[in-house]
Amino acid sequence: MGLPVVSPFFFNTDNMKLKLAIQKSGRLHDDSMRLLKECGIDISNGVNKLKAEATNFPLEVFFLRDDDIPQYVEDGVADIGFVGENVVYEKKKKTTVVEQLGFGKCRLSIAVRKQEQYTDAGFLTGKKIATSYPVIVAAFLQEKGIEAEIHEISGSVEIAPGIGLADAICDLVSSGSTLFMNGLKEAETILRSQAVLIRNSDLSEEQLVTLNRLLFRIQSVKKARNNKYILLNAPNEKLPEIIGLLPGMKSPTVLPLAEPGWSSVHSVLNENDFWDIIEQLKAAGAEGILVVPIEKMIV
Ligand code: ATP
Ligand code: ZN
Numbered sequence: 001m002g003l004p005v006v007s008p009f010f011f012n013t014d015n016m017k018l019k020l021a022i023q024k025s026g027r028l029h030d031d032s033m034r035l036l037k038e039c040g041i042d043i044s045n046g047v048n049k050l051k052a053e054a055t056n057f058p059l060e061v062f063f064l065r066d067d068d069i070p071q072y073v074e075d076g077v078a079d080i081g082f083v084g085e086n087v088v089y090e091k092k093k094k095t096t097v098v099e100q101l102g103f104g105k106c107r108l109s110i111a112v113r114k115q116e117q118y119t120d121a122g123f124l125t126g127k128k129i130a131t132s133y134p135v136i137v138a139a140f141l142q143e144k145g146i147e148a149e150i151h152e153i154s155g156s157v158e159i160a161p162g163i164g165l166a167d168a169i170c171d172l173v174s175s176g177s178t179l180f181m182n183g184l185k186e187a188e189t190i191l192r193s194q195a196v197l198i199r200n201s202d203l204s205e206e207q208l209v210t211l212n213r214l215l216f217r218i219q220s221v222k223k224a225r226n227n228k229y230i231l232l233n234a235p236n237e238k239l240p241e242i243i244g245l246l247p248g249m250k251s252p253t254v255l256p257l258a259e260p261g262w263s264s265v266h267s268v269l270n271e272n273d274f275w276d277i278i279e280q281l282k283a284a285g286a287e288g289i290l291v292v293p294i295e296k297m298i299v
Helices: 029-038 066-075 085-091 134-144 177-181 205-225 236-245 271-283
Strands: 018-023 051-053 059-064 080-084 096-100 106-113 128-131 149-152 168-173 184-193 195-199 227-235 253-256 262-270 287-293
Touching: 018 029, 018 066, 018 205, 029 059, 029 205, 059 066, 066 080, 066 085, 066 195, 080 085, 085 096, 085 134, 085 184, 085 195, 096 205, 128 134, 134 149, 134 168, 134 184, 168 184, 177 184, 195 205, 205 227, 227 236, 227 271, 236 262, 236 271, 262 271, 271 287
Parallel strands: 018 059, 018 080, 128 149, 128 168
Antiparallel strands: 051 059, 080 195, 096 195, 106 168, 106 184, 227 262, 227 287, 253 262
């Protein structure tokens, strides 16, 4: 009596599948697609469709307006989503923030007319604030104990003071050039935001397995982005000092060079202290320093 032959096609992978909502077009779209690609996930068809299937991972991607993503994830129409924290906090839907994604960085700031004297949030007392973020602004005012009028508008918030609609605005800022062109100045940042992964609260055990696989890949990509691989040559007598400057994942790799008395040192450096350490390495006698990007970092 032989064992039954089970074809892999009998395994139902549908129950492992996650539906991911990302922005259809706009500032988060390209970075969202790039992150999936760097996670080794191939998306089959174009973004002109409403949805696309991953060919090598149990994932289906929905392309939506960013404002709708929290609602879809709360309802379970999508299981997970990539969306700005600003939208998550404004919409206040029942979803959980699982991971910061490291792109879509911006700040939500109060701005006032250039000539205005803004020393603190007390300036806003009794004033009219135009914004597309009434929930976040109301929470900010309440925390500060300030009474002000919030005027909700959906677009072109920055023109409101110029046309006499408001005394101040609260809007997303990256460089500040839009504010400047409208005779405004940034007065106070009330939220720093970046894209995050949110999830629905009732995922199945199987879907959680898929989510953990995805998170593991995202974390590896993020780590790799923040780190550089560094190679340098050093005279052997300088090695202790140079090795002392390098953090490395364990400790740096040291290999002898063909030239007697010299070694090659390899290590990994975090972007944040990168230039500081490079300068110190040069001063300590390192030569031929090479810095290369890391594609994935599995730790
Ligand atoms: P949609 O059509 O999807 O509703 P949108 O016009 O609301 O798009 P975008 O301007 O594409 O949205 O911005 C999407 C998200 O990108 C913002 O909610 C925010 O999280 C992030 N973002 C990053 N930098 C900026 C910026 N400088 N200005 C505005 N949003 C930014
Ligand atoms: Zn939007």
